[in-house]
Amino acid sequence: MPERRSAFILAGTGSGCGKTTVTLGLLAAFKHRGLRVQPCKVGPDYIDTAWHRAVSGVASRNLDSFMLPESTLNALFCHHLAACDVAVIEGVMGLYDGYGTNPDYCSSAALAKQLGVPVILLVDGKGVSTSIAATVLGFQHFDPHLNIAGVIINRVSRDSHFQLLKQAIERYCAIPVLGYVPLSADITLPERHLGLLTAQESDTDPRPWQAFAERLAQTVDIDQLLAISRISHLPPGHMPTMPQSEEGAGLTLALAYDEAFNFYYPDNLDLLERAGVRIVRFSPLRDAALPACQMLWLGGGYPELHARALSENSSMRQAIRAAHQRGVAIYAECGGLMYLGDTLRDAQDEVWPMVGVIPGDSRMGNKLTRFGYCEARARQPTLLAATGETLRGHEFHYSDFSPRTAALFDCHKTRDGEVLKRWQGGWQVGNTFASYLHLHFAQRPLMLTRWFAAARSTQ
Known part of the structure; x- marks a missing residue:
């Protein structure tokens, strides 16, 4: 496996915290660097994956632990990872939310442990200061065996606020803060009562996403993100019997x-x-x-x-x-x-x-x-x-x-x-x-x- 290959799950504290928007921005930022990206989504969602493809130009893959046996899911992941430099896996709901109350079944956390990839935790920075460290600390302590490798803070309006949040998290949680996502009025995903509009229904203009990626490259340490998410081992797996x-x-x-x-x-x-x-x-x-x-x-x-x-x-x-x-x-x-x-x-x-x-x-x-x-x-x-x-x-x-x-x-x-x-x-x-x-x-x-x-x- 090439030394530079990276993979991570971008997980959130809950639904609506900005995972899809930040995933799209990171895909665009990696692509701007000339890296081969492989977008993925935890669970069965079709709409997020369509947006992944619209922005990255690469078909996004669903990693679904309910429908797919562990060995099959691992084999599919390894197959798609082989053709990329970095795999960005968007989580589902909150980090530990799965099927029922068992955090080790069909959750983003469970999949991260199954695949052996780190978690990058996305937390909301709006209207909070030192208390953000308590949120991160709770997610760390809930499962000490999970590798939460870094934090990105969403919805930060100015650098001085980010520095306060970063210092609190790194002081009390001993985890690197990779950067922040600035408030961006020009980046919104269209919604309706059924959820997001599909990418097929929307005129996906690449220019706002390119501009957003350029801003992310200034506020998120992309090099550090790639470094802490490098993969040294592949999860064991094999495909089931296929039709002739x-x-x-x-x-x-x-x-x-x-x-x-x-x-x-x-x-x-x-x-x-x-x-x-x-x-x-x-x-x-x-x-x-x-x-x-x-x-x-x-x-x-x-x-x-x-x-x-x-x-x-x-x-x-x-x-x-x-x-x-x-x-x-x-x-x-x-x-x-x-x-x-x-x-x-x-x-x-x-x-x-x-x-x-x-x-x-x-x-x-x-x-x-x-x-x-x-x-x-x-x-x-x-x-x-x-x-x-x-x-x-x-x-x-x-x-x-x-x-x-x-x-x-x-x-x-x-x-x-x-x-x-x-x-x-x-x-x-x-x-x-x-x-x-x-x-x-x-x-x-x-x-x-x-x-x-x-x-x-x-x-």
Whole structure:
């Protein structure tokens, strides 16, 4: 491994502390230095990773400890680390926030220990002085085995204030303060009630981020950050059994990709291509025809915000219905499920005809219908799972789907060993399967073998 290779998790004291903005600024600063960057995100989030890619030009990778076995996650991390000079891993929520109350399960802290990378702790400097040291000290003492290697202070308006904060932290916590992030009115990530706007929906002008990176280079010691995050050992790991290359050879996958559908894990697309599948992107919003294909993937996104355009593109809806009728193996996640239903009722209470492959209707609500990790066990054979197989995934949706066909998965959510909820989901009609579950295929790559077989069954 090259001596200069670095990796760290940028973790925060909680959600909303500025992790994404600072991650983007650091990616831009490293890139400005000519370093090869690899952005990553702890957990299943699609939106932060899209912003990572928009600013860095490099596909960001999700490191998800719930969906991926430890050995698989480590192997993927090592694979992506090999092609970069510095890996910047944005944490999730607060440093010790994971799945339930166990800080060693699905948290940024747990992943840092698993991968053997240091943590850079981002703390808020607004409206505080010496008390900031108590915050840092608490995070240090909560898990003495965790390597919190440095601190960056966010929202600092002037250097004199920073010097006071720096002296307090270094005096009482014996940890280096690498610098501060100045208040920047020109750097904001657009939001809505569903969370951040996706990078695909926004005009990502690189100039403000370049200017922000230049300011960060003046207020954060980039050399020290790279030095304290150098990696000397790789975590042990190996990939599970993969589909044989001939299983996907000759198959074409049509991938829905536009403002309405853009939630895909890059590792999933890599696995498909490594299996020999050819991927062709198309837009359900604007294209009139579907690419010639044997497989079709309608990913997550925000179809409810584009319901009129999706509905009025009747030629595309008809093309997808025709593909379903001739046996194209269709897989849909969350937003894709909503699109494949009969109708979609949006937040303005307008009802729009959709594709009409999965019998049922979607309706938008004003609060989360379901959120978080869950497990889904197949009660009969489906496109991705055999009877009795369990898939691990993530749900996040404000809509609800009212089906007129039987669900095929028994789903449940647990926390700290207790089952919190049980429900049914996942619907299949012919060669078409749709559910609200977002999946990382690397948890069991051989699930793709079933998809390939379905795609070939009607050739």
